[in-house]
Amino acid sequence: MNTRVVIxxxxxxxxxxxxxxxxxDALQEGRSGIRHDAALEALQFSCQIAGTPVVTAEMQSRYFDALELKGFNSSAILYGVLAGMEAWQRAGLTAAVNxxxxxGCIFGTGSSGIDKLREAIYKVDxxxxxxxxxTVVAQTMASGISAWLGGKLGLGNLVTTNSSACITGAESxxxxYDRIRAGKATRILAGSTSDSGPYIWGGFDAMKVCTFKSNDNPATGSRPMSATAAGFVPGAGAGAFVVESLDSALARNAPVCAEILGGHINSGGQRNDGTMTAPxxxxxxxxxREAVREAGISPSxxxxxxxxxxATGKDALEIQNWSTALGRSGTDFPYISALKGMTGHCLxxxxxxxxxxxxxxxxxGFLFPNINCEDLHPDIRAVVDPERxxxxxxxxxxQVIAKASFGFGDVNACVILKKYHANG
Structure with missing residues (x-):
């Protein structure tokens, strides 16, 4: 089946x-969302800055009623519902009456309701x-985010939550894409979300993978590809997509943001140089390479x-892996962007x-600025012309962007996106 799939x-x-x-606007401005976090300082974290989304009471009231918000403190579900509902509405869709x-909905997360779970543990003890x-179960169960979205929208196809560390969003x-290509659904609300706060970020701080050198200057703390990168800045949020067949999109005169050409997911099996935390x-x-092949394109x-x-020591290795896989380097290397300079690592x-x-x-049609890498790492400069x-x-x-994610457990995902053209 040669079904074209679009967002x-x-x-x-x-x-x-x-x-x-x-x-x-934030992307084009190079706007940082990394700020000092008083809670992290009070708890004596080494890294006392974070990328925490700002969600107002007005934003919450758009999609949650007063009863739902009573005792509600699951940031993963909050972020995911806000992003998912926006995507559904921007696709020109409304909640089903029947x-x-x-x-359907495939919406992933790494955890759900860590703060709510902590609250429940204390009460039980x-x-x-x-x-x-x-509402404790609904806020803390692993599939909470897809269940909340499925209920708000009346979705009757597959409604599930995936969880694969940092590749969760690309995997969803x-x-x-695969389910729509197989003809098992017309459209899927896909995406991923993450909890925020010290109880989700504490483990990373303990591992010493977060930076501690920019507590007095938060906006400069996340430094992907930089020679002075000192670890990642923890962050949180959610991204969502309405994925559907092109035939469906055209039939309802929906806006088309991009076409999904294909992609690939695999694992290194934690063998050779791969470990729980290293690729x-x-x-x-x-x-x-498999993502490129499955998308039916050439690396060029x-x-x-x-x-x-x-913004860790693995950035240079990632660049080398891209260069080897695509057979491109120097001025022939594709333009490359690192969003975590503005957002931190949203897990x-x-x-x-x-x-x-x-x-x-x-x-x-734009390349957003790579902030905080004015001192490009020499191992990256050796592979890629700085102009790229x-x-x-x-x-x-x-016309074509490749997006990859790599996660704990030695798992990998790569998605190939294309600018939409009606004639292919």
Whole structure:
């Protein structure tokens, strides 16, 4: 079956902007969403800065009623519902009156309701089980985000939550793509979300993978591809997509943001140089090559890369892996962008947040600035001409973008997106 699959709606809750229009402005401005976090300082974290989305009471009231918000404190579900509902509406869709058997939801997360779970644990330990309330399970179950979205929209097709560390967002998009290509759904609301706060970020601080050198200057703290990168800045948020067949989109005169050409997911099996926290380079390169093959394009067709690039010691290795997989280097290397300089590392939401950025780049023809890498790492400079790593906004007619995510557990995902053209 040669079904063309497109993205017709986007939604975003990010550290530097909430809502697609403001997020596009933030990208083009190079706006940082990384700020000092008083809670992290009070708890004596080494890293006392973070990328936490700003969500107002007015934003919450758009999609949650007063009863739902009573005792509600699951940031992953909050971010995911806000992003998912925005994507659905921007695709020109409304909530179903009766069950919509043709539409589903694949929305991932790494955790759900960590703060709510902590609250519940204390109440249980204090013998206050009867005071837990009736929403603890719905806020903390792993599939909570897809269940909330499925209920708000009346979705009757597959409604599920995937979880694969940092590749969760890219994986959800490819799972939706595969289901639509197989003819098992007309449209899928895909995406991923993440919890925020010290109880989700504490483990990373303990691992010493977060920066501690920019607590007094938060906006400069996340430094992908920089020689002075000192670890990632924790972040959170959600990105969402309405993925559907082109035939469906055309039939209802829906806006088309981009076309999904294909992609690939694999694992390095934690063998060779791969571990729980480090990538197997052979697997990374294989993932990129297979994504290109499955998309039916040539490596030379890729205009730009939206990288994983976490501001750790693995950035140079990622660049080398891209170069080896594509057979491109120097001035022939695609343009490359690292969003985490503005948002920090949004963990299970990172792939979807960065994919929203990649779609906007295609749709509006621009390369957003790579902030905080004015001192490009010498190992990266040896592979890529610095001109291919823009540090200022640049308008460019982009046709194909490759987006990759790499995650704990030695897992990899690569998505190939194309600017939509009605004739193919």
């Amino acid at each position: 017709t709606g986007l939604g975003i809750i990010a550290p530097n902007a909430s809502g697609v229009a403001d997020f596009r 069950t919509d058997w043709d539409s 204090e013998g206050q089980v009867r005071r837990l309330g009736s 998009l490819l799972m939706a 197997n380079s052979e697997a990374v390169q294989r993932c990129i 067709d890729i205009d730009a890369i939206n990288g994983h690039l976490t 299970s939401a990172s792939g979807s947040v960065e994919l929203v950025a990649a779609v906007l780049q295609l749709q509006h 790593i823009p540090q200022q906004l640049r308008y460019k007619d982009l």
